[in-house]
Amino acid sequence: MSAQPPDGAPSPDSFASVFDVYEVRRDDGRVLYFGDPETDRETLMETVWPAFRERGYEVRLARRTGELVLVAEPHDAADDGGVPWTNVALFVATIASTLFVGANWYYVDPFSPEVVQALPFTVAVVGVLAVHEFGHYAMSRYHDVDASLPYFIPFPSLFGTMGAVIRMRGRIPSRKALFDIGAAGPLAGLVAAVAVSAVGLLLPPVTVPPEIVNSASAVEVQFAYPPLLQAIAAVLGEPLSYSDPSKSISPVVMGGWIGMFVTFLNLIPVGQLDGGHVLRSLVGEHADRVAPLVPTALFALAGYQWFVADAGDTAGIWVVWGVIATVITFAGGVDPVDDSSLDARRVAVGVLTFVLGALCFMPVPIEIVG
Structure with a gap:
C-alpha cells in the first residue's frame, strides 16, 4: 500500500483533474488507483486512457469493496511469449x-x-x-x-x-x-x-x-x-x-x-460483428439507432421466405440470425476512446465494404432436397 505508483506507471497528478486518487496499491502486476471521480465516466476514461497507454498500460474503471478504482494492467501482460x-x-x-x-x-x-x-x-x-x-x-x-x-x-x-x-x-x-x-x-x-x-x-x-x-x-x-x-x-x-x-x-x-x-x-451491422464496427466507425453513436432495425429486417426476411417465397424450413436460417442479431444488439458495440470522424477515404472504403457484402447475399443459401 502506498501513495505513489511504481516506476513507469502514471502519476496520479497527471489525471488529478478527473480522478482524485487517495491510495495506490500493487496487485499481482496490476496497479490500483483508488479515488473519487471528478467528472462523468466517459470523460474520465477519455482523459486517463492516453496517459496510461503512453506508459504501456491498459486501464479500466472498476468497483472494489464499494470503492472506485482505476485498474491498470501492463499492455503486454497477456502475451507471455509462449506457444499458444x-x-x-x-x-x-x-x-x-x-x-x-x-x-x-x-x-x-x-x-x-x-x-x-x-x-x-x-x-x-x-x-x-x-x-x-x-x-x-x-x-x-x-x-x-x-x-x-x-x-x-x-x-x-x-x-x-x-x-x-x-x-x-x-x-x-x-x-x-x-x-x-x-x-x-x-x-x-x-x-x-x-x-x-x-x-x-x-x-x-x-x-x-x-x-x-x-x-x-x-x-x-x-x-x-x-x-x-x-x-x-x-x-x-x-x-x-x-x-x-x-x-x-x-x-x-x-x-x-x-x-x-x-x-x-x-x-451484418450490429454490435461486435465486423459490420457493427464499420457502421460505428462511419456514423458514430447514430449506429445505436440502426442496430435495432437489423433483427427486424432479418425476421421480416425469414417471414417473406416462409410465407411468400415458400422456402419452407430453409427460411429458418434467418430466424436464427435474427435471434443472434438481437442478442448482439443488446450486448452493445464498441466505443472508441477518440470518437473523431473518419477521413473521406475511409468513408468511401466503408461504403464499398458494405456493397461488396451485399454482393455475397443469398436469400436462401442452402436447400436440402430429398
Whole structure:
C-alpha cells in the first residue's frame, strides 16, 4: 500500500483533474488507483486512457469493496511469449474435421489413405477463414491493440468448421483503428474467397459415383450462388453446375462460397460483428439507432421466405440470425476512446465494404432436397 505508483506507471497528478486518487496499491502486476471521480465516466476514461497507454498500460474503471478504482494492467501482460497451445490444438482439430467432411465432397472413405484427395477443400476453407482473421489481427497489431491469434472452431458439419475468431483486449483507441480492424477481415477474406473461387472453377469437376446418382434415397444439398460468385463464373466462362448428374463442381469452389457467406454474415451491422464496427466507425453513436432495425429486417426476411417465397424450413436460417442479431444488439458495440470522424477515404472504403457484402447475399443459401 502506498501513495505513489511504481516506476513507469502514471502519476496520479497527471489525471488529478478527473480522478482524485487517495491510495495506490500493487496487485499481482496490476496497479490500483483508488479515488473519487471528478467528472462523468466517459470523460474520465477519455482523459486517463492516453496517459496510461503512453506508459504501456491498459486501464479500466472498476468497483472494489464499494470503492472506485482505476485498474491498470501492463499492455503486454497477456502475451507471455509462449506457444499458444489452445490456438494450435483448435487449428489442428479444424484441419482434421474439414478433411473428414471434405472426404464426403470427393466421395472417398475418410478413414482411408484416399482422404488426402480432400486436402484442396481443407486448404480452401481453412485458408479463406485464416486470411479473414489475420486481416483483423494485422490491423490490431498495427494500431497497437492487444489481440489474440485466431481460434478456429472445428465442427463436423457440412463444411467441417463453424469459422474462426480472434479476441481483442482493452479499449480501441480511435474510430480510425476501429474501422481498420473491422473492415480488414471482410476485405482480406473476400480477396481470398474470390481467388479460391476462381481456382475452384478452373479445376475439373468431381465425378459422382453411379450408386449415388441412381439411388432413390439420396439427399441432394442445393446451394444458391451469390451475385459475386456468379460474376466470377461468368468472367471465366465456367459453369456453376452441370446438366450431367454424374458431375459436380470442384469442392474448392465451396471454400470461396463459405468465404462469401461468412463475409455477408460478419457484415451484418450490429454490435461486435465486423459490420457493427464499420457502421460505428462511419456514423458514430447514430449506429445505436440502426442496430435495432437489423433483427427486424432479418425476421421480416425469414417471414417473406416462409410465407411468400415458400422456402419452407430453409427460411429458418434467418430466424436464427435474427435471434443472434438481437442478442448482439443488446450486448452493445464498441466505443472508441477518440470518437473523431473518419477521413473521406475511409468513408468511401466503408461504403464499398458494405456493397461488396451485399454482393455475397443469398436469400436462401442452402436447400436440402430429398
